[in-house]
Amino acid sequence: MNGRRRFDVIEHLSEAELDAVINEAQKADEPSLVRPLCFVKNLYAGDVLEEAARRVGVSQANSSR
Known part of the structure; x- marks a missing residue:
């Protein structure tokens, strides 16, 4: 991945x-x-x-779920 998001993060909490x-x-x-x-x-x-x-020690595969 080139460092850009492929999705938007919607913040439900402040x-x-x-x-x-x-x-x-x-x-x-x-x-x-x-x-x-x-x-x-x-x-x-x-x-x-x-x-x-990486910061929380989760695999890339798990992070995309």
């Missing part, structure tokens, strides 16, 4: 709301929620799929 949900998931010791939420936060920040996935 950055503050997303941070609050991530913090709650961390407090509840729910790593299965924290990783995908952090992935979404990276997409909100402008990362392409590959970069967002």
Whole structure:
């Protein structure tokens, strides 16, 4: 991929709301929620799929799902 998105990211939560949900998931010791939420936060920040996935330790194949 050439570093450009092939899709638009629609932000359903504000950055503050997303941070609050991530913090709650961390407090509840729910790593299965924290990783995908952090992935979404990276997409909100402008990362392409590959970069967002790399930052949270998810494979490219899983990230595109």
